[in-house]
Amino acid sequence: MSAKHAAPSFDSTNLISNNDSSHTYDDSLLEGIILDGGRGIYRVETATGLLNCTIRGRLRKQLEYPISASAHKRVKKATVKVHDPVAVGDKVRVLPTGGNTGVIEEVIARANGAFTRLDPQKGQGSIRSVSGIDQMIAVFAARAPSPHLRLLDRFLVLAEAQNLAALICINKVDLGVEPWLEERLEVYRSIGYEVILTSVADGQGIEELRGVLGGRTSALLGPSGVGKSSLLNALEPELGLRVSAVSASTNKGRHTTTGTRLVALQGSDGGYIADTAGIRALALGNVAEGRLDWCFPEFRPYLQSCRLSDCSHLREPGCAVLAALTEGKLDAERYDSYCRLYGGSVEAGEEDWGDTE
Ligand code: GDP
Ligand code: ZN
Numbered sequence: 249m250s251a252k253h254a255a256p257s258f259d260s261t262n263l264i265s266n267n268d269s270s271h272t273y274d275d276s277l278l279e280g281i282i283l284d285g286g287r288g289i290y291r292v293e294t295a296t297g298l299l300n301c302t303i304r305g306r307l308r309k310q311l312e313y314p315i316s317a318s319a320h321k322r323v324k325k326a327t328v329k330v331h332d333p334v335a336v337g338d339k340v341r342v343l344p345t346g347g348n349t350g351v352i353e354e355v356i357a358r359a360n361g362a363f364t365r366l367d368p369q370k371g372q373g374s375i376r377s378v379s380g381i382d383q384m385i386a387v388f389a390a391r392a393p394s395p396h397l398r399l400l401d402r403f404l405v406l407a408e409a410q411n412l413a414a415l416i417c418i419n420k421v422d423l424g425v426e427p428w429l430e431e432r433l434e435v436y437r438s439i440g441y442e443v444i445l446t447s448v449a450d451g452q453g454i455e456e457l458r459g460v461l462g463g464r465t466s467a468l469l470g471p472s473g474v475g476k477s478s479l480l481n482a483l484e485p486e487l488g489l490r491v492s493a494v495s496a497s498t499n500k501g502r503h504t505t506t507g508t509r510l511v512a513l514q515g516s517d518g519g520y521i522a523d524t525a526g527i528r529a530l531a532l533g534n535v536a537e538g539r540l541d542w543c544f545p546e547f548r549p550y551l552q553s554c555r556l557s558d559c560s561h562l563r564e565p566g567c568a569v570l571a572a573l574t575e576g577k578l579d580a581e582r583y584d585s586y587c588r589l590y591g592g593s594v595e596a597g598e599e600d601w602g603d604t605e
Pocket of ligand 2: 554555559560561562564566567568569570
C-alpha cells in the first residue's frame, strides 16, 4: 500500500473535469454529492458515508472566477453574486483524508436548474445556490395559514421558467379543506399539476409525497408555518429538524433552518430534498415578458393563434388567449395572476409570504 501523501498529480490535473470523465483520476477519490455547508466546509455524501470536506485551493480559485454555468444564463440575476464556489447538489470527487474528513478535488457535474436565494440571516451576506434541483413542490396549508394562491401562481411560473417539474402539496388537511379550495385545486389539476393532500398530524398523503420525491432532487417552497419542516420530519424522522412554533405575539414563523441543504431520502427510490424552509427572498430573477405566457401551461395551446406575434394577451384585438378566456376555456383567476405578473416582478417578496394571516 502506498503511503503517498496528497499525490502531486492532483496539482497538475485539470481539476474541473470535462463532461466525459476521462477516467484518469486517482481511484482513491470518492464520488459524492454536496448535501450542505458553505463558506469553505461542505458535507459530502459518498458511498462510504458522510465526509466533512474543504476544497482544494486551486479548485476554489478556478471556480470563483467568473461563474459561467449555463444555469446562470437561463435565469437572469443581475445582482446576484455567488460567494460559494460550489453549491449544494453539486457532484464532486473527494480525497478522503482520514476519519470523516476529505478534500473536494474536482467538480463532476453542476446540474441545471439553479435555485438561488438570499440567505435569510441578514448581515451574513451569503447567497447560496442549490443546483441540480429538478422538481419544485409548492407547499401551502389548507388553513392556518390559509393558502395564498397568487403566491402559488408565482411559484409555478418560476418553476416553469426553469423547466422544473412542479407539484402542489396542500398540508394540514386534517384541519379541513374548504369547498372554495377544493374548487381551486381542481383548476390546477385540470391544468396538469399534481396536487397532493397531506397531513403531518394524521399521516395521510405522506407516502404519496414520498413516492413523487423518489429519484429526483426536489425543493419544498412555501410560506413559513405551512408545515415544510414537519413534512421533512415525517419523511425522514431521524433528521430531527426543529419544527418551528408560530410565535403568538407576531404570528410570524421562525426560520427553522438556516442555510440550504440537501436531505437524502432513504427508501428504494432515494431522492433528495433541498430544505429551503424559512426562505424569505428568492433571487430567481424575472421571467422575460415574452416567456411569461408560456409559463402558464394552459395558455400554450392558444399562443400560436393570436393575431399579433408579440401579443401581450392583455388587450390586443385578435388575441386567442382573451378569446379563450371569454369562452370560459381559461380560468379567470389564473389569467388575473398572469396580468399581475406581467410587467412586474415574479420574485416572491417579503410581503407575499403570507406570514400574517
Ligand atoms: P414551516 O415553517 O413550513 O417549516 O412549518 P412547520 O413545520 O414549522 O409547522 C408550522 C406549524 O404547523 C407547527 O406548529 C406544526 O406543528 C404545525 N403543523 C405542521 N403540519 C401540520 C399538519 O399536517 N396539521 C396540523 N394541524 N398542524 C401542522
Ligand atoms: Zn394574445
